Amino acid sequence: MRKLLIWLPLGLFLGFIALFASGLFQPDDRVIHSRLIGQPLPAFTLPAAASDRPPLASAQMATGQPRLLNIFASWCVPCAAEAPQLLALKQAGVPIDAIAIRDARPDVDAFLARYGNPYARIGLDARSAVQIALGSSGVPETFVIDGKGRIAYQHIGDIRADDVPMILEKLRAAQ
Amino acid sequence: MRLIMAFLLALIATPLAAQTALPPAPWADRQLVDPAQERKAKALMETIRCLTCQSQSIADSNASMAGDMRSQIRERIMAGEQPEAIRTWLIARYGDWVSYEPTAAPILWPLWGAPLLLLGLGLLLLRGRIKRRARS
Numbered sequence: 001m002r003k004l005l006i007w008l009p010l011g012l013f014l015g016f017i018a019l020f021a022s023g024l025f026q027p028d029d030r031v032i033h034s035r036l037i038g039q040p041l042p043a044f045t046l047p048a049a050a051s052d053r054p055p056l057a058s059a060q061m062a063t064g065q066p067r068l069l070n071i072f073a074s075w076c077v078p079c080a081a082e083a084p085q086l087l088a089l090k091q092a093g094v095p096i097d098a099i100a101i102r103d104a105r106p107d108v109d110a111f112l113a114r115y116g117n118p119y120a121r122i123g124l125d126a127r128s129a130v131q132i133a134l135g136s137s138g139v140p141e142t143f144v145i146d147g148k149g150r151i152a153y154q155h156i157g158d159i160r161a162d163d164v165p166m167i168l169e170k171l172r173a174a175q
Numbered sequence: 176m177r178l179i180m181a182f183l184l185a186l187i188a189t190p191l192a193a194q195t196a197l198p199p200a201p202w203a204d205r206q207l208v209d210p211a212q213e214r215k216a217k218a219l220m221e222t223i224r225c226l227t228c229q230s231q232s233i234a235d236s237n238a239s240m241a242g243d244m245r246s247q248i249r250e251r252i253m254a255g256e257q258p259e260a261i262r263t264w265l266i267a268r269y270g271d272w273v274s275y276e277p278t279a280a281p282i283l284w285p286l287w288g289a290p291l292l293l294l295g296l297g298l299l300l301l302r303g304r305i306k307r308r309a310r311s
Contacts, residue, residue, distance in 0.1 A: 132247060138226065
């Protein structure tokens, strides 16, 4: 017993080395997903973020047809990068609403004039309150909302060209 | 000289990826009037993790989102909400990850048990030593 016990510190030491080494080699996933997937959209009513689009309220998201809710901002560079993909999704007949985070109307107008406007409605979330209520951790993010107004899927980061078929698939699944 | 000018210009330039076009939220960097409420808000903010700078608490972070969260927490405490209710509300959205305060979830039992285990081991060791000394 005593003879075995003498190896305990070394064993513990090696155990810790193995633990830390595995942490070094494991890819680090720092993406924080919303816990609200499968749950109804939190209730919100936001003022209009753009001059030529109506404001957005959560009640307008339950239309019987799945739609996208895009979280973006005019100051966000990857949001400009995903604009062509959102326009392609709109071309494919997907209704897209948006929430502009910590933004101002002239900036949103300039952003939409420059990169195109795929949105039906745009709400302005000046204090990130709705973003926090959604469990969203940054911009851009895109939520798939099913016909009953429930969150079916959350895409974190910009939508790349090769993400578009997957997003369409998620929309079909949310039917 | 040109290098120095370029450096000075770089200092006053607005960063391209600035996180906001707006001034910070009203209560992001302003203390509550009631010191007791401010103490509660501050204690909560120090144990809520920033979504942008993931190794900082929102009390320490300069990220705009952390500022918005501070402002929201202060406003809700001002409205009479309990800090633990706000923490639960945030955990329901972001998971246990968002709170630095360890919970009593089964996965954390080893964390709570370790001190007791180590203390027990120490006592055992001590007892052995005392016995041995008494014998000699």
